[in-house]
Amino acid sequence: MTHVLTIRDLNVEFIDRGKVTNRPVRGIDLNVSAGEILGLVGETGCGKSLTGLAALGILPRGARRTGKVTMGGDPLQPSSEPDSPAAIVFQNPGTAFNPVFTLGRQLSDVLSRHRQISRSDSKSEVLRHLGLVGLPDPERVFLSYPHQLSGGMLQRAMIAMALLRQPRLLILDEPTTALDVTVARQILVLIDELRHEFGFGVLLISHNLGIIRDVCDRVAVLYAGRVIETGTVDAVMNNPRHPYTRGLLGALPAGRSHGERLSAIPGSVPGNLLSITGCAFMNRCPHAVIDCSFTDPFLTRNGSDQAVACIKEDEL
């Protein structure tokens, strides 16, 4: 399988007046293959959204990116470029569209920037894509303003907008967090169908382990700007090796009976990652030993479908 996205040693640093003040993404390696959904999971502040955006060259003010991001060997163009092979869908569909233009107008604009196309072809192409994402009445949606549609419909329209660019990579940043569970499920089903149909790779960023488990093929677990465990969803979810992954899964109330204590991870995510030497999870880890404070663990492959960044992995 070809990789549609390859990230090597991605770092994001915040710089204030010449000094590096924080490094929220610290050396991330990722691959996304064509037709595959890779889940990027982690808690608030672990750097998952920043990783997705930085991969596309979208950086907040004062941030700098180092590392290599390629698509099939070519350096990845920022998604703002018309011929970028990557598209992104954000969390809140209610604010992602301009409220004063119709959806048809906004989608047509994206299409005309992306392709040389006549006005009548443009409209039929937009309508076709609105149909593709399962919107029941494309003609009506075309003429609607954003406030006239529900959150679920808007998120479908967002996905249609992304598809218009014929992406080889789709980055979804918490695509269903703002939606109700039943609607969220429909959106996930849609994404699952579309990637089979069009063969694009998907980087799905989510804090929700359940969603990752439901739709992803592989998963990368982020902690403090690092991938600390990665592998197939089956392997990672059913046989987590890193203490943090175990902690996350143990913290879920699903399947726990009444009165049983959840295995909460003590403490909280470190705020500034500049001063970290050794393992960033050490302070919260039940298995930490002295060595953890010196040794910066790197991802080590265990078998073919799982890699873990923990020096005590063998003993756990």
Next chain:
Amino acid sequence: MSPTTEITTPTQSHASAEHANLKPLKLLRQTLGRDRLAAAGAAIIVVVIVLAVFGQWLAPFPDQGMGSTNASARNLAPNALNWLGTDQLGRDVLSRIIMGANPALTISATVVAAAALIGIPLGAVAGYCGGWLDETLMRVTEVFQAFPPLLLAMVTVAILGPSLTNAGIALAISWWPWYARLVRAEARSLRERSYVEAARAMGIPQLLIITRHVLRNCMTPILVQATVDIGTVILAAGSLAFIGLGTQPPLPDWGLMVAEGRGLIFSSWWIATFPGLAIFLAVLGFNLLGDSLRDLLDPRQVKR
């Protein structure tokens, strides 16, 4: 005005005093160090305050500043003795500008304080309680705001008679609705905040909710507005004096001085220009500081 002092316990008030005073002072220094415009605004305001307090000792000719004339030195251009020249009655323009700082600052601070004292409680009650009370109060403010502020002030002065005090009363009458509306808008949005709902759920009395949770959290826009308004009222009081409805001659007033020098602007430009410049700088100073206060008073900034 601090409606919240009584709620903190001894140990807490110590801690919150640290938050409220010590850190912002440090922050003020940092902000002024980084933000040149804010520093310039603060510098201008410090100069105006110093002139207002120590004017009679700083002015080269304090008696002329208060109005005594000097027929032998009329309409002198700026020179070594009268740095900014003299007016048509031979009075030193610099001295009159310096002596004019006190009335300008006094009237504007008083007007803003009076407007805030009337407007803030009314706005807070209207915004928090809503309903017919809100409707009534807002209609009243609209009546006041329907008049151009200067026209309203002119009418008031015409009834009460021209003087600095009456100009102040007139301005306060036309100014308070702005505070009422500002606070009402803030209160209306604060009313929906989770912590206000939490306070209601805890059975906290309404009056405490208004002072502790609503008013305390709309202090930032009020302070910013008040700072900017001190400058604006200087301008408005000057305008009233200019048309003869404020300070009466021979007392020093920047607006009055502009009026006095206006006929001679082509022959003796300095008589009107320098007081005009004084008004301009004072207004600018308060505007610049008001803008930087907005950033400074955000509680989330204390962390940095």
Next chain:
Amino acid sequence: MTNVLSLEKIVKTFPHHKRVFTAVDDVSLRIKEGTVYGLVGESGSGKSTLARCAMQLMRPTSGRTIFEGDDLGKLTPRALRNVRSRMGMVLQNPVASLNPRMTIGASVAEPLRAHTTLKGQALQSKIEDLLDEVGLGAGHAHRLPHQLSGGQCQRVGIARALATSPRLLILDEPTSALDVSVQAQILNLLQDLQQQKGLTYLLISHDLDVVRYLSDEVAVMKSGKIVESGAAERIFTDPQHDYTRTLLEAAPGHKASPAVGSHTLSAPNTQGSN
């Protein structure tokens, strides 16, 4: 077991574009002492409105709210304030539910000053006890909300709700703004407190796993009505109403749905909600 809270035929309507929107439509429920009653539903189902009616933060359009024998709708504002010292509420957004300009200690002190005569040192030690009870050090009393994490703020919210030793806590999405690891800490805390003190909870959440984990009884709300209610285990293992089944099937990570993405997912059948 006696009922701590009974809602009888609660209706709450709002005027909406010259029409009447019914947020809560004839809902009745009874919460027994020392139990956890879970209320699940999607956004707009009326569950939060119902909770606010129970607290009388909104007056219901019709229906009765009986709390520990008092008909709350018939109380004077002053009497209602006093009743509120016997019920506590924990809100969804932990940081926003604390006044940003008040220290943590002052926030926890607020209900104590309103409903008790504690002063000075006695008040201080009570605040420290409360913070200690929710797993926060006394040192946190001098901090401001933005200096704390979301999980810590929610602990403060719980400490404040417990200040006047209420028998009933209304928990409105208490963990939905929190990460899973922090959510687990808060859920453990809520469960410990409930068992130690024999508290009664009305838990409102859209998260079925959270509701299932904490609740003894569950009601499922949709469009202002309770479509199904009963013992928690029965609802989750043997749902009777179609909507309950839809919700259960849609829940992320739900066991009944195919595990890994390369298989086709089943889309729930929810006409009209999209």
